[in-house]
Amino acid sequence: MARIELNNLAHRYAPGGEYALQPMQHVWEDGGAYALLGPSGCGKTTLLNIISGLVQPSEGQVLFDGVDVTHRSTEERNIGQVFQFPVVYDTMTVFQNLAFPLRNRKMAEDYVTRRVQQVAEMLSLTDVLNRRARNLTADAKQKISLGRGLVREDVSAVLFDEPLTVIDPHLKWQLRRKLREVHEQLNLTLVYVTHDQTEALTFADKVVVMLAGQVLQVGTPQELFERPAHTFVGYFIGSPGMNFMPCELSGNEALVDGERIAIDPATAVAASRSGGSLQLGIRPELARLAADGEPGLLLKVDQVEDLGEHQLVTGHFGSHQFHVRLDESEKINSDGLRLVFPVEHTLLYADEHLVGTGGAKHG
């Protein structure tokens, strides 16, 4: 178990070429479950490979518990890794697979047996211990992969590279829950790469959102939801993503197509200082209907989708498309809805980046 520090870390595949990873400075706490989330090609796998030691970063250091491991090989870093597709030793039994990392480290055989039993129990593999790994299902094989990391009690971190890609949908959920359980029991540092926001948000304590080699935000799922630090985070997380509309500032109000929307005063001050092109952002879930007699902004309704407990309204606010998610009990007037944007959830973005400390902090 280890605290992972990325110290001024950056990587270019060719010297002088473009950054595959922009310079970054992060500390990932010991025992934390981190998800690296981003679209394909954003550099998340490169970052994972740097942590596992398969790729040497061109700049900066990787520290495990304060020890510089940048130039240490994968073997020396003592990590576990679960790959995109199951990697098991075909000719070995499940037991032999799990025992393999321990036997390679010349552990005493009675310890190996005991430890393998423990891990098998934890992963519900006890029934298949004596079977050959080759004939098992994909999810069982992924558990073996995971198990080979977990059998080492001193494993620094377990890395996951989109481990659920080949798993049947109904088993994904089970396996993810198993991961959570393991994490709670062992308090291991886990790093999980995925492009699926559901996986990231349900798995991780902290989600690292990446785009084009850059870390845009590190935060709890709630922080990412309520206060996306970058418009991309707003788009990418949530379904549908955050609403963004270009706006101008006028005192403590934002002007969107002539409509006035109240902004947190501190945010307004920060925004006026920051300059750049401003956008107003609000989550579809966090806008609400105006009460009777309450002033509101008029949304022209184009379409209403019934999502069971919720209904998703797609409409136009001035010239901008706008989504709002309402409780199924709300009556929707097809002429238009009057909406209120709560000040604490109305965020401003200058040149795609979140402005100031506006809005109340939650959680």
Add this chain to the structure above:
Amino acid sequence: MDKREYQWAWLMVLPVLVLVAFSAVIPLMTVVNYSLQDILGRSSFFVGSEWFKETLNNPRLQSALLRQFAFSFTILAIQIPLGIGIALLMPKRGWQASAVLILITMPLLVPWNVVGSIWQIFTRGDIGLAGFTIRELGYDYNITANAVDAWVTIIIMDIWHWTPLVALLCYSGLRSIPEAYFQAARIDRASKWATFRYIQLPKLTNVLVIAVLLRFMHSFMIYAEPFVLTGGGPGSSTTFLSQSLATMAIAQQDLGPSAAFSIIYFLIILAVSYVFYVTIMNMQKEKAAQQGAGGAE
């Protein structure tokens, strides 16, 4: 009514049947026909299984058969491990990989007769590089007089000519193993040997089955190379089955016995290949069955 639609479907396979008939069945049946008759000029009469009995009891052919098996197993025992070894050492990417691939493939492109000629000249005591050098070193190397020299030379020649095939097959097999397996092996601190034993070798099984089958069939039919190199000598020490057959059919014009011999020869190759194939497939099935039983315990 439904049936009618399919009634003439077999006509569709007729072209293939005709092709197969001309390419395989008719020539084969001609040989079967000859093997049952005694042919003297234009007259012929039916002799039944006479030629088969004679062929099977012919001591010259029996010893050629033993020699043939000894040869095939020797070269398999050397070429398969050697081919795997070469494939493991070959560079994985870059221009070096291409260069090595081309170099390795060279011997495969040389026609059989030419291989025989090359080695015939190469091993001559007076002007051949190998023959001359070995003699200069003090060993009285002579493939026309010494049966052991002839044997060793033919085996080395075959290794030179055909190990590249095994190496190429294994190389392609090795290249198809996803990188993640090697990463996992490093993470698990597997030794080089363990990586080979538990990742590379199991992933090569299918390729190796093909390599063994091909090399067995090829070597069992070997003809031109030893024929050019040693002419089957000294004595008949390097006369393999093909050469015995050719002598019988062409030099002696014994059409009946050589037809019977051809059929026996063909059946042996077929039988060995079949047994080998079935054994390998059964081994895999047994493994699966054992796993099933293991799980139930």
